[in-house]
Amino acid sequence: MSALIELRDLxxxxxxxxxxxxxxxxxxxxxxxxxFLALMGPSGSGxxxxxxxxxxxxxxxxxTITVAGQRIEGLGQSELSRWRASNVGFVFQFYNxxxxxxxxxxxxxxxxxxxLPAPQRRRNAEIALQLVGLAERAAHKPGELSGGQQQRxxxxxxxxxxxxxxxxxxxxxxxxxxxxxxxxxxxQNLNREQGKTVVMVTHDPKAAVYATHTLRLDKGALAEAAxxxx
Amino acid sequence: xxxxxxxxxxxLTMGLQTLPQRKSTAGVVVIGIASVVAxxxxxxxxxxxxxxxxxxxxxxxxxxxxxxxxxxxxxxLVSRADYDAIAGMPxxxxxxxxxxxxxxxxxxxxxxxxxxxxxEGSVTLRGLGTYGLxxxxxxxxxxxxxxRPGLTELIVGAGVARRFRGFADGDRVKIGNSFWTVxxxxxxxxxxxxxxxxxxxxxxxxxxxxxxxxxxxxxLKSADELQSLEEAVASNPTLHLETQSEPEYFAAQASGLSxxxxxxxxxxxxxxxxxxxxxxxxxxxxxxxxxxxEMATLRAIGFSPGSVLVGFLIEALFxxxxxxxxxxxxxxxxxxxxxxxxxxxxMSQVVFQLDVTAHLVGLGMVWAxxxxxxxxxxxxxxxxxxxxxxxxxx
Numbered sequence: 001m002s003a004l005i006e007l008r009d010l011x012x013x014x015x016x017x018x019x020x021x022x023x024x025x026x027x028x029x030x031x032x033x034x035x036f037l038a039l040m041g042p043s044g045s046g047x048x049x050x051x052x053x054x055x056x057x058x059x060x061x062x063x064t065i066t067v068a069g070q071r072i073e074g075l076g077q078s079e080l081s082r083w084r085a086s087n088v089g090f091v092f093q094f095y096n097x098x099x100x101x102x103x104x105x106x107x108x109x110x111x112x113x114x115x116l117p118a119p120q121r122r123r124n125a126e127i128a129l130q131l132v133g134l135a136e137r138a139a140h141k142p143g144e145l146s147g148g149q150q151q152r153x154x155x156x157x158x159x160x161x162x163x164x165x166x167x168x169x170x171x172x173x174x175x176x177x178x179x180x181x182x183x184x185x186x187x188q189n190l191n192r193e194q195g196k197t198v199v200m201v202t203h204d205p206k207a208a209v210y211a212t213h214t215l216r217l218d219k220g221a222l223a224e225a226a227x228x229x230x
Numbered sequence: 231x232x233x234x235x236x237x238x239x240x241x242l243t244m245g246l247q248t249l250p251q252r253k254s255t256a257g258v259v260v261i262g263i264a265s266v267v268a269x270x271x272x273x274x275x276x277x278x279x280x281x282x283x284x285x286x287x288x289x290x291x292x293x294x295x296x297x298x299x300x301x302x303x304x305x306x307l308v309s310r311a312d313y314d315a316i317a318g319m320p321x322x323x324x325x326x327x328x329x330x331x332x333x334x335x336x337x338x339x340x341x342x343x344x345x346x347x348x349x350e351g352s353v354t355l356r357g358l359g360t361y362g363l364x365x366x367x368x369x370x371x372x373x374x375x376x377x378r379p380g381l382t383e384l385i386v387g388a389g390v391a392r393r394f395r396g397f398a399d400g401d402r403v404k405i406g407n408s409f410w411t412v413x414x415x416x417x418x419x420x421x422x423x424x425x426x427x428x429x430x431x432x433x434x435x436x437x438x439x440x441x442x443x444x445x446x447x448x449x450l451k452s453a454d455e456l457q458s459l460e461e462a463v464a465s466n467p468t469l470h471l472e473t474q475s476e477p478e479y480f481a482a483q484a485s486g487l488s489x490x491x492x493x494x495x496x497x498x499x500x501x502x503x504x505x506x507x508x509x510x511x512x513x514x515x516x517x518x519x520x521x522x523x524e525m526a527t528l529r530a531i532g533f534s535p536g537s538v539l540v541g542f543l544i545e546a547l548f549x550x551x552x553x554x555x556x557x558x559x560x561x562x563x564x565x566x567x568x569x570x571x572x573x574x575x576x577m578s579q580v581v582f583q584l585d586v587t588a589h590l591v592g593l594g595m596v597w598a599x600x601x602x603x604x605x606x607x608x609x610x611x612x613x614x615x616x617x618x619x620x621x622x623x624x
Contacts, residue, residue: 057618077534078536081535082532084532090527090531092527096523098527100247109528112239112240113532115233
């Protein structure tokens, strides 16, 4: 396997007034294509910042980020938007579905950034919902779905444009144990069967078990790395 | 471009679909803009009514002569001798009888009660000579007959009959110490519509005004004779008169009032618009904040900052358009065709009809859209430029 993501000397510094906060410090990391990586660590360790940098939601203060051979650390806001649209699927802790839209229309949103005609967009959204086992709930709005179902809709939205990389920020943080297991199984299947590279931030060691690798962060640096045992 | 339009369309659809959940903030924007448009359009409709009634009337081949320095007929005095001198000038057209088409006229004002209130207004009584009606062809008797020389009879302009009580056919109107009988009504598309007309000699006699006139009107052989008449009057050392064409005179009379109203409309409009812009900014910031995570999610999945900006602005334009429509319709419903009176010539009230025209409503819509865009710009920029990670944190 080759590295899908390469981070070189990556630092992220925030300023609060005159106070300088170095959230990530000179980090080097390679994530292989097809890997399911769990990022763990205490609050403030920099795992969400790292995830945001990998997903192109934020830019580093120093260092380089290469994803699928493309350097993204220097891209402008609009370029980053285009890059995210075609390369990354996002899964958020609180699903972030648009409440006024049906599940199908939520899933269809990323396809609005493609040149696909409307019928094809609709069909692709339905296929994605089928993949997450929610084809029959396509017309339901998020408020009419359980938390686990909403997260599965969010995963369908993340995969509908067929990105190589799924970036998941505490995807089970708001779910009960059973729903969490369903969501993690789904992510595992997408990783194993569809070959998606998954980078997941979690506090939950039981969630990390689903990953192929786990990395621990502490104070903005990698603390240890371990092969996950399923 | 295709995907940009898709993004904007989706943002707009979502924005409009969530409007029911944002009734109060959207309502503030719509009502604020509707108020500005309603006030602006209504006051401009008055100004336009003034302009139409006073400004765009009169004939180019009719001249009015007033004493030097007089701004209007009330302040002017034209002696009988001056009038005779003018009437005899070669530039003046003649009637079929061979007599000059000239008319010495007097104006005075008297109090009258408004129809729908106990308040008193002021009506102009104009004394016309033999050729008065010929020189003022805009005056058409609508019913009854015209006044007869030597009798205290008068005819009433439609505007006076509409706004003041006691001016029906056969009514006796007390002017000064005498009573005048209404024998007919006339219509005119200019200021005369707000006057009552009587025989000049009778007015001079009954009102104790002597033999002098306030103004002299002459029909010229052609409009081109105006300059020649002006020169002739100016070069005659015994005449202390100023010559103007009828349209020039009316335009000068209208310009002050209509300009004041137009300025008032825009001043009020600008003040209210400032309020509406700040109201819109505040409301749209609240709306943007309520949709912060929604917008951040869309940006995370690839919607461009530009699309978010444009989508937000178009949504604000929709609200502004709705406000503009409501304001325009309100103004039309409340004021179109409405009749108002205003002081004119420092003496009497002139009746104006408000015309809420498509042009004015269009102007109101332009204001509405400008207010909407100005009000939305800062919240839209803030939403589209806010770092996604910060917005996602809530």
